[in-house]
Structure formats: structure tokens, C-alpha cells
Amino acid sequence: MNRPARRWLPVALLLFAMSATAAESRVTHLEDDNHERVPLNTVAPAYPAAARRDRIEGDVQVCFNVNREGRPYRIAVRSSSNRVFEKPAIRAIRASRYQPLPKDREVPAIKTCRTFRFRLESATAD
Amino acid sequence: MTTARLLPLLLLLGSLAHAQTPAGQAGAVAKTVVGPANADLADGAAALRTGDAEEGVRLTRRGLVTASGQRERVAGYSNLCAGLAMLERLEEALQACNRALQLDDEHWRSYSNRALVYLKQERYPEAERDISRGEALNPNARTLKTLRAMYRDAVDPVSPSIIIDDRRGAEANESTR
Numbered sequence: 001m002n003r004p005a006r007r008w009l010p011v012a013l014l015l016f017a018m019s020a021t022a023a024e025s026r027v028t029h030l031e032d033d034n035h036e037r038v039p040l041n042t043v044a045p046a047y048p049a050a051a052r053r054d055r056i057e058g059d060v061q062v063c064f065n066v067n068r069e070g071r072p073y074r075i076a077v078r079s080s081s082n083r084v085f086e087k088p089a090i091r092a093i094r095a096s097r098y099q100p101l102p103k104d105r106e107v108p109a110i111k112t113c114r115t116f117r118f119r120l121e122s123a124t125a126d
Numbered sequence: 127m128t129t130a131r132l133l134p135l136l137l138l139l140g141s142l143a144h145a146q147t148p149a150g151q152a153g154a155v156a157k158t159v160v161g162p163a164n165a166d167l168a169d170g171a172a173a174l175r176t177g178d179a180e181e182g183v184r185l186t187r188r189g190l191v192t193a194s195g196q197r198e199r200v201a202g203y204s205n206l207c208a209g210l211a212m213l214e215r216l217e218e219a220l221q222a223c224n225r226a227l228q229l230d231d232e233h234w235r236s237y238s239n240r241a242l243v244y245l246k247q248e249r250y251p252e253a254e255r256d257i258s259r260g261e262a263l264n265p266n267a268r269t270l271k272t273l274r275a276m277y278r279d280a281v282d283p284v285s286p287s288i289i290i291d292d293r294r295g296a297e298a299n300e301s302t303r
Binding site for chain 1 (some may be wrong): 275283286287293294296
């Protein structure tokens with residue numbers, strides 16, 4: 001099996017109803033199973049109204065640390081295709097939570113990164 | 127859905143500015159004019175702004191009778207078009223917009239109002255044509271941006287989708303548009 005395929009194999013595809021901020025968006029959560037910290041409550045960003053109006057799609061990658069209690073901190077945009085998506089992405093990370101670590105485990109210093117992909121799908125019935 | 131229902135009203139309100147200023151005063155420097163030149167047109171615009179379409183249409187019609195000069199008439203017919211559209215009297219609204227554009231074919235607000243009427247009538251090619259004309263005359267008009275979005279939503283609806291990608295190696299595609 002080639003390397004990329006092996007890397008993406010454990011991907012879990014989850015579709016779930018999200019918070020009120022993303023009430024009108026369909027949310028897909030892609031994750032693999034080898035992360036240091038396990039998501040507990042994943043908040044999806046709201047699709048910015050101006051971007052939706054102007055039909056703009058884009059990606060934002062946000063990296064951050066997670067403290068022992070599971071709260072993200074030192075949140076920073078690592079890359080983005082359009083600034084309009086950055087604030088909603090940061091807000092979503094700020095509102096998200098990870099599973100707390102037991103006291104006997106060291107808090108990893110490594111940053112966690114999450115990429116949000118804002119997409120507009122055709123709503124026309126086939 | 128509430129937003130969708132309110133949108134036409136917001137658009138119309140954005141199209142009333144002309145009658146709020148007395149005719150000939152826009153851009154004037156040292157004219158001492160107290161109060162609007164055509165009180166009925168100004169009051170009609172104010173009524174439309176507050177959502178009182180019946181009163182707005184009544185006052186605007188009265189103001190048009192005494193309107194002096196092309197500028198006032200154009201603003202009056204454009205506002206009349208807006209008010210009638212609010213009342214869903216779309217054919218009459220269309221006539222008022224056409225009248226405004228006969229008097230001034232570079233009045234972007236009238237194109238904007240007529241585009242909204244066309245959208246309500248589901249006459250999308252005509253709506254698109256008027257939106258484009260309006261955009262050419264006033265590329266930064268927020269009203270026209272909203273109309274453009276309404277037009278797109280009508281002919282090519284989309285729904286937002288958010289992908290949260292926690293996979294290792296996932297990166298932002300910086301060229302996405």
C-alpha cells in the first residue's frame with residue numbers, strides 16, 4: 001500500500017449536527033486516530049455572510065495549543081486563502097474543547113492544527 | 127427565512143436617498159435651503175423608509191404632481207416603484223421604474239429597484255441585465271451586491287458546507303476562491 005493511502009486509511013468521516021452558529025451549514029468532520037489530543041466538543045465556524053453572498057470559498061488552517069483541561073490557547077492562523085474566514089475560524093477553535101488529560105500525563109507542547117474548508121455546494125436538485 | 131423576507135424591504139430602503147435631499151442640493155455648496163424642496167416627496171421617502179408603503183406611495187404620488195425638474199421626477203418615480211414593489215403591485219412598480227429610466231437612463235437606483243421587481247416576478251434575465259447596468263453605473267453599491275446575491279440564489283442556489291479537517295498533513299489550499 002502506498003504511503004498516502006496508508007496515511008488516510010484511518011480517517012473517520014463523521015457527519016453531525018453542529019452548534020447554532022453553523023445551523024445553516026452542513027458540517028463534515030474528518031479526523032484520523034493518531035492525534036495527541038482527542039476532540040470533545042468541535043464547534044464549526046459560521047459561514048461568513050459576505051463570503052456566501054459573493055460566492056467565495058476558502059480554507060483556513062489554525063494552529064493552537066491545548067491545555068490540560070482541554071481548552072485551546074495561543075490560537076493563530078497558519079495559512080488562509082481569504083481573510084474573511086479567519087475570524088470565524090478562530091472563534092470556532094476558541095469555543096471548541098478537547099478531552100482533559102489525567103494528572104499523570106504530561107501536556108504535549110506540540111501544537112494542534114485544524115483546517116476549516118468553507119465550501120458552497122450546489123443546492124439544485126438533480 | 128425572515129432575512130429573505132426582509133431583504134426586499136432593505137433593498138428598497140437603500141434606494142430612497144435622492145428624495146431625501148432637496149432637488150439640486152446634492153453637491154451644492156452655499157445654498158441656504160431650509161427643509162426639502164418637495165416636502166411630499168421627502169415625506170413619502172421617509173414613510174417608505176419606515177415601512178409604511180401605503181403612505182409612502184400616496185405622498186410620493188402627490189409629490190410627483192408638483193415635482194419641479196427632472197431630478198425630482200426621477201427620484202419620485204424611482205421611489206414610487208420601490209413603494210409599489212413593497213406593496214407587491216409589481217406591474218405598476220415596473221411602470222414607475224420604466225418612467226424613471228425614461229427620464230434618466232443612468233439612474234442606478236431605478237435599475238436596482240426594477241431589478242428587484244423583475245426578481246419578484248421571476249424574470250431573471252431582465253433582472254440580471256438591470257443589475258449589470260446598475261453595477262456599471264455604481265460598482266460599489268451594496269444594494270446591487272445584495273441583488274446580485276439574490277439573483278444568484280434564485281438561478282443557482284448554493285448551501286454552505288464546512289469541512290473540519292483534523293487529519294495530519296491537512297493544509298489550507300491558499301488558492302481556493
